[in-house]
């Protein structure tokens with residue numbers, strides 16, 4: 001051990017709440033608690049915050065999220081949305097979903113439920129930089145970068161975290177927001193139900209010959225869904241971010257193609273609906289594993305966001321569910337504190353888990369259902385899904401319910417999302 005490390009072993013920093021992982025979800029929770037005057041430290045392994053003056057310039061970053069109006073309300077409440085909107089957010093008013101192996105198709109329009117838009121496609125870096133900017137302005141929030149948590153121990157109602165530089169951090173409540181592979185979840189011994197979806201997601205940015213018209217498109221192909229998410233770049237609506245979920249063998253073949261051949265394969269899969277395509281970025285790939293933690297809480301510990309659940313991106317729900325976790329947990333903590341209840345109290349954490357687990361589990365099951373139904377090659381199932389899509393398209397009341405669900409308008413929403 002170096003002298004520096006030995007010195008850090010003696011350093012112990014205390015706070016009221018420690019959030020491990022300052023990604024989009026952890027940052028949102030810290031901002032909500034910070035706004036209520038609760039003293040929070042965010043520990044993140046990344047070396048530094050995002051360079052906020054660089055995000056949202058030039059070619060869109062490859063990782064984007066479809067944000068629901070409910071998430072938009074949370075980000076607006078936090079003052080992050082106006083910051084993001086000044087950089088780049090791309091509203092979409094319509095959605096088309098069809099079966100690549102048949103004639104079934106369904107169209108959704110925001111006006112059908114009296115909304116201006118169904119949601120926005122936003123680069124993850126813009127969301128995160130907006131939240132980091134908000135955090136920097138909150139006096140009760142401390143952000144620490146290059147802080148990799150490598151141990152957790154509990155004693156006398158207090159959690160002690162150890163970082164890999166040897167320093168120690170203590171708080172009565174620790175929140176794991178450290179992503180799908182959550183090291184903290186593993187260190188705390190919380191089991192996770194995990195299954196490989198059999199899909200890899202290919203992600204890139206392209207320019208389409210035809211304007212997307214503010215419509216998100218998704219075709220269900222035999223090997224998995226392909227989504228075209230509309231982006232608005234300098235008033236131009238010809239850019240899209242794509243997420244192509246497919247079998248690993250197929251993904252490997254697609255990754256070996258030249259950009260021109262990849263664009264051709266994409267155009268064919270999309271039935272040429274947006275004309276000729278130009279691939280503008282490298283093709284990035286992500287394995288898709290669904291995970292659900294068996295418990296969302298342990299004494300003095302709560303899991304939120306991808307640390308609690310990671311979900312197939314076919315309905316663009318992952319970070320939206322995470323924002324709801326953050327908003328509900330913050331609401332429970334703030335209410336408990338107003339009643340003089342200690343931070344980390346077991347009943348407060350249990351209420352959070354009760355309010356969020358069912359919604360997340362239902363969404364995970366729905367994504368599995370979609371994936372299996374649209375991956376099925378049996379002629380009877382193909383007929384059912386095509387007839388199902390086309391008949392649902394004609395049933396406006398049912399469509400309205402589906403749009404509201406996808407927009408996040410379900411169950412009892414936390415006040416900051418209403």
Ligand SMILES: Cc1cc2nc3c(=O)[nH]c(=O)nc-3n(C[C@H](O)[C@H](O)[C@H](O)COP(=O)(O)OP(=O)(O)OC[C@H]3O[C@@H](n4cnc5c(N)ncnc54)[C@H](O)[C@@H]3O)c2cc1C
Pocket residue numbers: 020021022023024025026043044045046064065066067147148149150177178179180183184201203243286304305306307313315316317318319320321322
């Ligand atoms: C291809 C693809 C497309 C997607 N599209 C959508 C979409 O359209 N809409 C949507 O809602 N969701 C979408 N998602 C899901 C979404 O990206 C995730 O749900 C979201 O990023 C999770 O955020 P998070 O803050 O929980 O975790 P993360 O973003 O993973 O953040 C975790 C943070 O923890 C930090 N960390 C990790 N380990 C440690 C440690 N030991 N110590 C300290 N810090 C640590 C990391 O540095 C990181 O900053 C998509 C996902 C994929 C793969």
